[in-house]
Amino acid sequence: MIEPRRITVELGFRSYPIVIGDGLLGGNFDLAEYVRGEDCLVVSNVTVAPLYLEKLRSNLGGKKVAALELPDGERFKTTDSLHQVLDQLAESGANRDTTVIALGGGVVGDIAGFAAASYMRGVGFIQVPTTLLAQVDSSVGGKTGINHAQGKNLIGAFYQPGIVLIDTDTLQTLPERELKAGLAEVIKHGAIADIDFFAWLEDNIEALLAGQPDALAHAIERSCEIKAEVVADDEREAGRRAILNFGHTFGHAIENSLGYGELLHGEAVAIGMVMAAELSDIEPASRERLRDLLRRAGLPVSPPAVGAQRMFDAMSMDKKVVQKQLRLVLLDRLGDACVTTDYDEGSLRRVLEAAE
Amino acid sequence: MIEPRRITVELGFRSYPIVIGDGLLGGNFDLAEYVRGEDCLVVSNVTVAPLYLEKLRSNLGGKKVAALELPDGERFKTTDSLHQVLDQLAESGANRDTTVIALGGGVVGDIAGFAAASYMRGVGFIQVPTTLLAQVDSSVGGKTGINHAQGKNLIGAFYQPGIVLIDTDTLQTLPERELKAGLAEVIKHGAIADIDFFAWLEDNIEALLAGQPDALAHAIERSCEIKAEVVADDEREAGRRAILNFGHTFGHAIENSLGYGELLHGEAVAIGMVMAAELSDIEPASRERLRDLLRRAGLPVSPPAVGAQRMFDAMSMDKKVVQKQLRLVLLDRLGDACVTTDYDEGSLRRVLEAAE
Numbered sequence: 001m002i003e004p005r006r007i008t009v010e011l012g013f014r015s016y017p018i019v020i021g022d023g024l025l026g027g028n029f030d031l032a033e034y035v036r037g038e039d040c041l042v043v044s045n046v047t048v049a050p051l052y053l054e055k056l057r058s059n060l061g062g063k064k065v066a067a068l069e070l071p072d073g074e075r076f077k078t079t080d081s082l083h084q085v086l087d088q089l090a091e092s093g094a095n096r097d098t099t100v101i102a103l104g105g106g107v108v109g110d111i112a113g114f115a116a117a118s119y120m121r122g123v124g125f126i127q128v129p130t131t132l133l134a135q136v137d138s139s140v141g142g143k144t145g146i147n148h149a150q151g152k153n154l155i156g157a158f159y160q161p162g163i164v165l166i167d168t169d170t171l172q173t174l175p176e177r178e179l180k181a182g183l184a185e186v187i188k189h190g191a192i193a194d195i196d197f198f199a200w201l202e203d204n205i206e207a208l209l210a211g212q213p214d215a216l217a218h219a220i221e222r223s224c225e226i227k228a229e230v231v232a233d234d235e236r237e238a239g240r241r242a243i244l245n246f247g248h249t250f251g252h253a254i255e256n257s258l259g260y261g262e263l264l265h266g267e268a269v270a271i272g273m274v275m276a277a278e279l280s281d282i283e284p285a286s287r288e289r290l291r292d293l294l295r296r297a298g299l300p301v302s303p304p305a306v307g308a309q310r311m312f313d314a315m316s317m318d319k320k321v322v323q324k325q326l327r328l329v330l331l332d333r334l335g336d337a338c339v340t341t342d343y344d345e346g347s348l349r350r351v352l353e354a355a356e
Numbered sequence: 357m358i359e360p361r362r363i364t365v366e367l368g369f370r371s372y373p374i375v376i377g378d379g380l381l382g383g384n385f386d387l388a389e390y391v392r393g394e395d396c397l398v399v400s401n402v403t404v405a406p407l408y409l410e411k412l413r414s415n416l417g418g419k420k421v422a423a424l425e426l427p428d429g430e431r432f433k434t435t436d437s438l439h440q441v442l443d444q445l446a447e448s449g450a451n452r453d454t455t456v457i458a459l460g461g462g463v464v465g466d467i468a469g470f471a472a473a474s475y476m477r478g479v480g481f482i483q484v485p486t487t488l489l490a491q492v493d494s495s496v497g498g499k500t501g502i503n504h505a506q507g508k509n510l511i512g513a514f515y516q517p518g519i520v521l522i523d524t525d526t527l528q529t530l531p532e533r534e535l536k537a538g539l540a541e542v543i544k545h546g547a548i549a550d551i552d553f554f555a556w557l558e559d560n561i562e563a564l565l566a567g568q569p570d571a572l573a574h575a576i577e578r579s580c581e582i583k584a585e586v587v588a589d590d591e592r593e594a595g596r597r598a599i600l601n602f603g604h605t606f607g608h609a610i611e612n613s614l615g616y617g618e619l620l621h622g623e624a625v626a627i628g629m630v631m632a633a634e635l636s637d638i639e640p641a642s643r644e645r646l647r648d649l650l651r652r653a654g655l656p657v658s659p660p661a662v663g664a665q666r667m668f669d670a671m672s673m674d675k676k677v678v679q680k681q682l683r684l685v686l687l688d689r690l691g692d693a694c695v696t697t698d699y700d701e702g703s704l705r706r707v708l709e710a711a712e
Contacts, residue, residue: 090510119511121592122513157477
């Protein structure tokens with residue numbers, strides 16, 4: 001076992017810790033002290049629950065633990081799944097002291113978090129992310145929500161957990177494709193905010209792909225630090241927080257045009273980052289470094305042929321459209337992103353032509 | 357026209373004004389400056405929209421105004437209605453700059469507010485309450501939500517509007533029974549926080565029932581002031597805010613046991629206040645004053661025969677159950693309420709026997 005690492009997301013009286021280590025599930029970490037009442041509802045899915053639910057129970061000694069298994073997959077991030085959680089809370093007579101614990105990837109975390117935010121206008125909430133994507137991205141920062149036919153994450157809430165518990169051992173059962181998809185967000189954190197971390201990733205990408213625990217723990221820790229710092233500055237994404245969406249406006253448009261489920265979110269983001277770098281006024285060598293690292297991580301770097309106009313239309317639906325102007329996250333240089341409307345629409349259309 | 361009165365709900369950078377006056381709808385108040393983008397969606401119902409939607413449009417000069425009419429009534433405060441609003445927002449391509457305007461009573465305000473809170477995790481929101489109940493209670497304080505089969509307001513969010521615009525002229529078209537139901541919450545504000553206001557109500561209850569504009573404006577202003585002050589202290593109801601629920605735990609239990617729609621919310625609260633006063637350690641003369649004023653306001657003061665045990669069970673489902681203990685709002689004296697678990701369960705059961 002490595003020594004657990006601890007990061008604090010600084011949000012005043014709603015500050016909370018992220019604890020990262022191996023072997024934390026199965027009783028090596030007392031999660032019960034973060035449960036405000038006596039009752040928990042663990043929300044998981046049919047894939048993750050058989051692997052980790054019993055282990056998680058032993059971290060919750062003395063609490064009454066109920067569980068709900070949702071179907072597995074992004075296409076179940078729906079109103080129906082949300083209401084399954086809400087109904088179970090209501091029917092079990094849950095009250096404001098009840099704590100909802102998300103055990104799974106981003107889909108489980110987003111649904112469970114939105115349910116926790118909405119049930120009685122807010123009950124206890126804990127994140128136990130079991131995919132790399134959720135560990136480095138979706139479990140940190142308080143964004144929760146569900147999809148709508150018109151767009152991803154269109155309905156939701158900002159709702160912070162009381163703690164995020166990350167056991168890197170869970171990555172041992174993660175399919176390789178999902179590990180790679182998670183690495184896209186790790187690489188993103190280097191690209192937008194820390195050139196030294198980006199260089200570290202260039203040196204350690206094979207160790208990460210091989211599941212080397214120390215390397216994974218460092219990559220997760222540094223990702224969470226970067227994300228936590230950005231979120232603490234701008235919880236509700238009034239400004240700088242949007243840099244975390246580097247690659248996402250293009251990526252969402254790809255997912256939306258292709259139909260959800262074809263590409264993993266991280267894969268779409270990888271392609272989106274390459275497209276955003278194309279549009280950024282940076283050195284060609286920096287674009288090449290980004291593309292190379294993504295390729296070495298086993299990620300796609302070229303858009304599928306969904307059509308440029310279709311992508312353009314999908315991008316216009318983005319939450320980042322303000323005053324009719326699409327704000328994009330671009331790179332000032334590798335390791336430094338900005339949110340801007342200062343780009344040439346002709347250049348944007350040329351970048352989108354890669355999707356023809 | 358009387359001079360509009362202006363109250364500020366103090367919530368730091370989310371502070372917002374409540375503007376109260378007659379003749380405000382129809383162009384006499386520039387609401388457009390409170391709309392952050394160009395697009396508004398007015399959410400109203402089939403009863404209120406024909407009366408006030410066109411007037412409201414003339415307060416929104418220069419903005420693009422869409423409208424949605426929900427069916428009228430508490431039984432439509434459902435997931436389905438919520439999704440009607442969300443779907444219309446999504447399908448019209450609304451973005452974070454869009455402003456949702458609630459035009460109607462508490463049901464419309466609660467649904468529209470929860471939709472505004474949830475769409476893209478929060479868009480602009482304005483309250484234009486047209487019932488006395490909404491003007492003195494539900495439009496102020498940021499509680500939004502919908503009902504669930506298991507209980508009222510079980511699903512929702514805390515979400516503050518940018519402004520509350522109260523035109524007392526709208527009360528001229530309000531059915532008398534609803535005006536009386538609104539007076540229950542006005543009387544509540546006196547009973548929990550201001551004995552002088554309570555005495556003023558004793559002197560002016562006939563003027564209020566007659567719809568005298570000056571009296572109504574004062575009653576609304578003082579109610580909003582009391583509510584705003586309590587909410588500013590404790591937005592998320594960690595403590596003192598709960599005094600606003602005086603009569604509500606009993607009242608909700610009556611509504612729940614009887615089936616929603618039999619009694620108006622304010623009528624159930626009137627009965628609930630009498631029951632809570634029964635359980636309070638106060639002078640019998642104070643109980644009598646409260647009961648008298650409610651009776652003079654044309655409100656019921658005795659519970660329907662729903663059964664004591666059934667009411668007890670319904671109360672146990674209340675959001676105010678913390679650590680298995682039902683907290684109740686009781687009076688220390690008339691004009692001063694407290695939240696307490698310090699009451700005798702035998703006495704509670706005796707009070708509930710009035711429902712046999």
